[in-house]
Amino acid sequence: MELRLNKFISHAKLTILIPCILLTFAKAMKTKTLKKNKVNVITLGCSKNLVDSEVLMGQLRGNNIDVAHESPDDDFNIVIVNTCGFIDKAKEESINTILDYAEAKREGTIDKLYVTGCLSQRYKDNLEEEIKEVDAYYGTRDLPALLKTFKADYKHELVGERLLTTPRHYAYVKISEGCNRTCAFCAIPIMRGKHISKPIEELVKEVSNLATNGVKEIMLIAQELTFYGLDIYKKRSLSTLLDALCAIDGIEWIRLHYAYPSQFPMDIIETMARQPKICNYLDIPLQHASDNVLKSMRRKISNQETRDIIKDIRSILPEIAIRTTMLVGFPGETRDDFKQLKDFVEEMRFERMGVFTYSHEEGTHGYKLEDNVPEEEKVQRANELMEIQQEISYDLNEAKIGKTFKVLFDKKEGENFIGRTEYDSPDVDNEVLIDATQQYISIGDFAQVKITDATDFDLFGELV
Numbered sequence: 001m002e003l004r005l006n007k008f009i010s011h012a013k014l015t016i017l018i019p020c021i022l023l024t025f026a027k028a029m030k031t032k033t034l035k036k037n038k039v040n041v042i043t044l045g046c047s048k049n050l051v052d053s054e055v056l057m058g059q060l061r062g063n064n065i066d067v068a069h070e071s072p073d074d075d076f077n078i079v080i081v082n083t084c085g086f087i088d089k090a091k092e093e094s095i096n097t098i099l100d101y102a103e104a105k106r107e108g109t110i111d112k113l114y115v116t117g118c119l120s121q122r123y124k125d126n127l128e129e130e131i132k133e134v135d136a137y138y139g140t141r142d143l144p145a146l147l148k149t150f151k152a153d154y155k156h157e158l159v160g161e162r163l164l165t166t167p168r169h170y171a172y173v174k175i176s177e178g179c180n181r182t183c184a185f186c187a188i189p190i191m192r193g194k195h196i197s198k199p200i201e202e203l204v205k206e207v208s209n210l211a212t213n214g215v216k217e218i219m220l221i222a223q224e225l226t227f228y229g230l231d232i233y234k235k236r237s238l239s240t241l242l243d244a245l246c247a248i249d250g251i252e253w254i255r256l257h258y259a260y261p262s263q264f265p266m267d268i269i270e271t272m273a274r275q276p277k278i279c280n281y282l283d284i285p286l287q288h289a290s291d292n293v294l295k296s297m298r299r300k301i302s303n304q305e306t307r308d309i310i311k312d313i314r315s316i317l318p319e320i321a322i323r324t325t326m327l328v329g330f331p332g333e334t335r336d337d338f339k340q341l342k343d344f345v346e347e348m349r350f351e352r353m354g355v356f357t358y359s360h361e362e363g364t365h366g367y368k369l370e371d372n373v374p375e376e377e378k379v380q381r382a383n384e385l386m387e388i389q390q391e392i393s394y395d396l397n398e399a400k401i402g403k404t405f406k407v408l409f410d411k412k413e414g415e416n417f418i419g420r421t422e423y424d425s426p427d428v429d430n431e432v433l434i435d436a437t438q439q440y441i442s443i444g445d446f447a448q449v450k451i452t453d454a455t456d457f458d459l460f461g462e463l464v
């Protein structure tokens with residue numbers, strides 16, 4: 001597993017290490033900072049990793065350990081880097097972050113450095129070999145062991161409680177860990193293990209706590225959302241969970257992320273139609289549309305089956321915003337396969353779409369195939385697909401001008417208050433901007449907004 005990781009470490013070291021070797025000689029004697037113990041947690045990667053950091057910080061705080069998340073100050077002397085190991089770019093970012101803090105430790109500005117998360121789960125032995133400044137490496141399921149390092153105990157009474165890093169009116173809720181699927185391009189099951197659902201009562205307690213603390217919107221996340229319950233209840237139970245969460249006072253919006261298309265359980269859509277608190281929004285990564293590529297990706301679904309699912313979803317919820325993710329450059333993807341994907345995206349007109357380029361990941365089924373699409377061709381295909389999506393998004397946004405939508409306001413930036421409709425998830429989708437020099441709204445409040453203008457990925461409006 002370590003060949004490709006070395007490439008990142010040796011490259012990063014060249015740019016970071018040489019200058020600090022010189023420094024080290026100068027400061028060899030510096031032993032311990034005089035700072036009082038304070039932990040700074042750094043989170044890389046996805047929202048699931050963010051929830052892990054929030055749980056970790058909740059446990060540290062629960063053990064009276066001073067902790068902050070990505071603190072801009074330098075009053076901390078201990079760093080925990082919660083890494084991502086998903087694809088090359090993410091691995092490189094994780095390694096550079098570790099090396100940055102390894103340098104800080106050599107310089108004597110921090111005393112201790114710990115690494116956890118997916119990269120550490122996947123490459124622990126190699127990292128221990130290569131980056132010795134790290135005091136200890138932990139996997140994705142080693143929270144109790146990590147806490148022990150701080151002479152802290154894992155407090156079961158704190159289950160469902162965490163230190164939020166998001167604005168206090170919304171939060172991510174991870175309903176399960178791991179994945180039983182075997183998609184050929186994906187290393188997540190290697191890092192996160194088999195699927196384990198959280199019991200409904202535990203999630204109801206967690207979301208009730210969040211609502212008590214002012215959370216109004218929750219994003220339900222998992223590696224594979226629709227698999228919920230198949231392990232602990234022996235049947236798909238997402239709808240049952242949704243009904244339970246909709247009964248919690250204070251929660252106004254519930255958003256679904258990371259649904260899996262194969263054998264998609266349509267009862268979820270019926271529950272969405274029945275429950276007004278569930279946003280008219282579904283994130284369902286489809287990855288591709290060519291039967292050849294879907295087959296070699298081991299997605300267990302065909303082009304026609306995909307079309308049928310999208311058609312059925314839209315027939316039950318005509319107003320729904322469907323977010324999807326496509327992957328281009330998978331081994332063996334021909335120009336004709338890519339043409340089929342482009343035609344599919346043009347025809348299906350998804351409201352929201354993201355595109356990834358294939359990353360050749362050790363330990364995945366895809367790694368046995370030849371990574372034969374050149375990198376620049378992968379990037380070219382991704383750009384072509386996003387150009388199509390940009391036009392679709394502009395058309396769909398234009399059609400919203402003159403209409404009024406319920407908007408949740410997240411932040412103020414410059415001269416704008418910025419919010420989202422129920423069709424938009426934080427950080428990945430469109431935003432609604434209103435002129436803060438003319439109108440005022442409190443962050444975390446809902447308000448009716450009439451749309452007055454649109455661009456490809458943003459809407460502009462006024463409070464009504």
Ligand code: SF4
Pocket residue numbers: 179180181182183186187188189223224260
């Ligand atoms: S369902 Fe998602 S997390 Fe699971 S293997 Fe497939 S891509 Fe990876």
